[in-house]
Amino acid sequence: MIRTGKNINRLRKQANLSVKDLQNIFGFATPQAIYKWQQSAALPSIDNLVVLAAVLQVSLDDILVVNTVIPMQIGA
Template sequence: MVNLPTIDMTGTGQNINRLRKQAGLSVKDLQDIFGFATPQAIYKWQQGVALPTIDNLVVLAAVLQVRLDDILVIDAATQMQIGA
């Protein structure tokens, strides 16, 4: 067993929601910035059901004026089986 970091999707979603509110942005604002037809992707991010793609994560960090590390919550304690 090897300890590998994993992304805590729920914690990351909570960060996205909190940082969005701190920046004074609505879900609709983010929807417009990303050019999404509906806000569903943003709601999924905030609920921890899905994660933004890497390129969307970079844009999100720029829009929220934070580092990627401020958005992502890493769970370093997860053990995964590695091997063939």
């Protein structure tokens, strides 16, 4: 979650968008949600992730950092 927040912040800056710009795009009354995403206090909803990816012109995979190491159990 921490790396995803850092990605959102980095990608926003690369796109030359301010937090206020994203606030307006999403129609949020305050910028708190965006700050929470960037500070890893919360993740965007799926709907907001799709919009964020479109606005930043990246894929969802470019935004989300997922731990790909998943322990597997072999059943008997």
